[in-house]
């Protein structure tokens with residue numbers, strides 16, 4: 497009996513791991529690394545203007561001009577770009593800054609740190625906060 501329970505438990509644990517690893521459960525967001533988790537946006541709301549300009553020139557091809565994940569280059573991607581107007585309601589500034597800085601490994605979302613300055617990434621974060 498004990499053995500059966502153990503096997504059952506193992507199967508449950510393995511299937512739970514498989515689910516998160518393959519990203520089937522889209523509602524579970526990754527944990528922000530400790531060096532990003534407490535970051536807050538140092539810029540004021542008007543940084544959204546500069547952020548919007550960078551977004552349209554650099555991000556909209558995949559994310560769409562309104563950030564809804566419907567840009568022309570985004571359609572063929574797997575995983576597709578997320579709707580940032582929805583995501584931004586669920587995550588912290590540190591999360592957005594982290595993801596833009598370091599990208600999402602294994603996806604078309606590259607790391608922008610080094611390409612964009614920290615200030616530009618905060619401007620983008622400010623802009624993403626305005627998306628509806």
Ligand code: HEC
Nearest residue numbers: 554555558573575576577578595596600603604605608620
């Ligand atoms: C080549 C296409 C492409 C470009 C250009 C691009 N992204 Fe992305 N982005 C993606 C994809 C695909 C995802 C989804 C990744 C995932 O599901 O993990 C993503 C995810 C994101 C996320 C959410 C990550 C998460 O944790 O869900 C943010 C925020 C983001 N992008 C911001 C930006 C910003 C800002 C720019 C411009 C500097 C940009 N992206 C440029 C393809 C792109």
